[in-house]
Amino acid sequence: MNVHQLLSGAGPHDAITTEALAFRSYFRSWGWGGQDHAGRIVPGCNGSIVPLARLRAQPDDVLLLHHSARTQGLRELLALPNPKLLLYHNVTPAEWLWDQAPLVAVQCAIGREQLPELVEAADVAAADSAFNAAELRALGAGRTEVVPLLVDLGRLGSGTDDGREAPGPPTILFVGRLSPHKREDAVIKAFSLYRRHRAPEARLVLVGDALTTGYAEHLRALADELAPGAVTIESGLSDRELGERYRAADVFLCLSEHEGFCIPLLEAFHFGLPVIARPAGAVAETAGDAAILVEDPDLAVVAELVHLAVSDRGLRDELRSRGREQLGRYSAERVAARLRAAVEATASSRGSQPDVDPSDVNQLS
Amino acid sequence: MTEPEQAVERARAAAAAMRERGAYTDASAPERETATTPAKLLEWALIEPDLRDVRSTRRLGAPVTALKRLLVRLLEQYHAELNAQQTRFNVAVLGQLRELEERIEELERRLEGREPPQ
Numbered sequence: 001m002n003v004h005q006l007l008s009g010a011g012p013h014d015a016i017t018t019e020a021l022a023f024r025s026y027f028r029s030w031g032w033g034g035q036d037h038a039g040r041i042v043p044g045c046n047g048s049i050v051p052l053a054r055l056r057a058q059p060d061d062v063l064l065l066h067h068s069a070r071t072q073g074l075r076e077l078l079a080l081p082n083p084k085l086l087l088y089h090n091v092t093p094a095e096w097l098w099d100q101a102p103l104v105a106v107q108c109a110i111g112r113e114q115l116p117e118l119v120e121a122a123d124v125a126a127a128d129s130a131f132n133a134a135e136l137r138a139l140g141a142g143r144t145e146v147v148p149l150l151v152d153l154g155r156l157g158s159g160t161d162d163g164r165e166a167p168g169p170p171t172i173l174f175v176g177r178l179s180p181h182k183r184e185d186a187v188i189k190a191f192s193l194y195r196r197h198r199a200p201e202a203r204l205v206l207v208g209d210a211l212t213t214g215y216a217e218h219l220r221a222l223a224d225e226l227a228p229g230a231v232t233i234e235s236g237l238s239d240r241e242l243g244e245r246y247r248a249a250d251v252f253l254c255l256s257e258h259e260g261f262c263i264p265l266l267e268a269f270h271f272g273l274p275v276i277a278r279p280a281g282a283v284a285e286t287a288g289d290a291a292i293l294v295e296d297p298d299l300a301v302v303a304e305l306v307h308l309a310v311s312d313r314g315l316r317d318e319l320r321s322r323g324r325e326q327l328g329r330y331s332a333e334r335v336a337a338r339l340r341a342a343v344e345a346t347a348s349s350r351g352s353q354p355d356v357d358p359s360d361v362n363q364l365s
Numbered sequence: 366m367t368e369p370e371q372a373v374e375r376a377r378a379a380a381a382a383m384r385e386r387g388a389y390t391d392a393s394a395p396e397r398e399t400a401t402t403p404a405k406l407l408e409w410a411l412i413e414p415d416l417r418d419v420r421s422t423r424r425l426g427a428p429v430t431a432l433k434r435l436l437v438r439l440l441e442q443y444h445a446e447l448n449a450q451q452t453r454f455n456v457a458v459l460g461q462l463r464e465l466e467e468r469i470e471e472l473e474r475r476l477e478g479r480e481p482p483q
Contacts, residue, residue: 011422043423095399102409186394197388213417222395236424255394292372300389304376314366322369 001347002034002061003027006077008069008111010049011042013209013236015149015263016066016089021048022150023064026336032343034061039072057082062346067091067118068260070110078121085346086122087147090132090260090281091115096181100215115139123349126342128261131282145345147338148330149261156243159270169201170310173249173273175242175264176256178210178233183255183278184219186299190253192226193303199310204231207245246271251309254278255302262286266330269323274309274316276302288329290322403463410455412448 005024010017020036027034037052052072057063063082068089071077078084091112097105116139119125125141127133133144153159172191176182184206191204204227210216216233223231237245246252252268254277265286268275275291277283284293292305308315367375383389398405419437421429437444 043421095401098401098409099405180397183394183397185397189395193389193392197383213420214415289369292369294373294376296373296377297394298380298392299394300380300384300392301373301376303389303392304379304383305372307379308367308372308376312367315369315372318366319369 001032001343002058003032003064003343004034004055004057004061005036005064005066006052006055006071007036007038007049007066008071008107009040009042010036010038010045012044012046014042016068017045017049018152019150020066022152022332023339024048026339030340039070052077060347060350062343064343064346065118065122067111067115069104070107071114071118074114074117078117083123083346083350084121085124085126085342086118086136087342088115088118088125088127088132088136089149090127090129090135090258092179092181092258096179096258097211100180101211104211124342124346129282129285131285132260145338145342147342148335149263150332150335150339151263151266151330152332153267153270153327155239156246156267156270157240159272168248169203170199170251170306171249172202172204172251172253172306173207173245173268174205174253174255175207175245175267176254176262177208178206178216178219178235179208180211180215181256181258182208183257184208185222186255187253188219188223188226188231190255190299190302190306191231193299194306195227195230197303198307202230205245205249206231206233207235207237207242209235242267243271246273249273251276251306253302253306254283256280256283259283259286265291266327269327272320272323274319275323276305276309288322288326290319290326292319403459406459406462407456410452410459412451412455414444414448 005020007016007020024036036049037055038049039052041049041051057080059081061082062085063077063080064085064087065071066087066089069091092108094105094109097108119136119139119141124145125136126145126147127136128147128149130146133146136144174184174187178184187206188204191202195202220233246267252264252273252275254262254265254275256262256278257280259281261282265275265277265283269290275287277287277291277293279293279295287293292309294302294305380389416434416437419430419433420426421433423429
């Protein structure tokens with residue numbers, strides 16, 4: 001069997017690109033062929049992803065459409081006779097992006113407009129969270145599968161599970177794109193309150209590529225105003241460096257207002273880091289009971305939660321233990337089994353049979 | 366030890382107690398305006414690209430960034446003409462939109478004043 005993956009865009013630090021490459025490794029190990037394509041390819045992908053224009057698919061080949069923004073030439077793709085598996089990663093609502101990045105906002109707005117067409121044309125509709133799957137059902141998808149994001153936590157180094165506290169002053173961490181919907185501005189404000197009223201030596205580390213240089217500057221100016229000298233904003237870190245940031249932190253604080261999955265929560269669990277987060281989008285689902293979820297708009301409550309998570313050893317241990325358990329739900333084996341079942345269901349949806357022994361397929365958990 | 370399920374309640378109580386002692390006077394999240402208002406549309410109508418957005422995403426991309434910025438500078442006159450034409454179109458469309466809004470408001474006012482049909 002051949003499976004061709006089609007992405008809206010691809011980049012070396014992009015979670016969906018990383019996942020597509022990991023999927024490809026599984027496909028190879030299952031004896032499947034195919035190639036990975038994207039509409040826009042950022043330099044640094046080292047030829048692993050090729051342009052959509054080079055797609056050459058036989059009629060029985062499965063097309064796996066990763067949807068996270070506008071897909072270039074969608075009509076032509078959907079007109080192809082191939083069985084199609086839609087894997088929906090959610091699309092950031094454009095209203096968060098118009099001010100800072102109009103071109104990205106346009107891609108997102110069109111990406112949402114394209115979704116009903118995709119749902120209608122897909123033989124199997126899947127999403128990486130139940131939250132995203134609910135959006136597909138609202139658009140008429142009869143049955144949806146959940147194939148969680150395949151996260152390779154080992155690339156960040158081994159996690160901390162011995163309860164060792166990070167040395168030095170309390171360090172608060174957030175990892176995610178510097179973008180308005182991630183609300184790094186609220187993280188900076190909450191941190192400044194915590195620092196002013198609870199821990200004058202505390203530090204905040206924000207890690208993520210900036211949506212635009214202008215937005216990164218806006219965040220830097222806010223940090224200089226509210227917590228001068230105490231906030232570090234970093235981007236382009238290697239996996240090893242990112243792992244070090246998690247290891248050196250005391251609390252992971254996420255005030256994002258839109259998340260289709262939120263990989264950094266799992267990364268924080270991997271490093272035994274207590275997580276405080278807004279239950280927006282798929283956050284509550286990804287975090288399970290392993291994070292402290294706070295809806296209060298009052299940032300004083302968030303600052304006090306940070307203080308609690310830093311100072312209450314018992315609470316930290318409990319969250320660490322629950323985080324480890326939650327991670328088990330997203331193990332690569334479970335995700336791979338779901339992926340394989342979804343691809344095979346797609347391949348057989350038009351009457352073609354996968355050239356594998358069905359008894360090989362792991363049972364879904 | 367605080368159970369995770371009790372943490373938010375404890376934090377709320379602690380924040381309230383701290384407030385009584387004069388702390389946390391300004392603890393609201395920074396405002397974020399996500400609605401597209403007519404005022405915002407007018408602001409966006411004027412196309413003003415920022416040269417700082419012209420950059421290379423490659424590692425060690427500084428020379429590429431410098432080259433791109435040089436090219437943009439060399440083509441500045443041409444881009445200014447394009448921007449002017451696009452801005453003219455945007456502002457004209459906004460003007461038309463405003464006129465339509467006024468006409469709809471007028472029609473709604475008239476409709477409200479009409480007697481219901483017998």
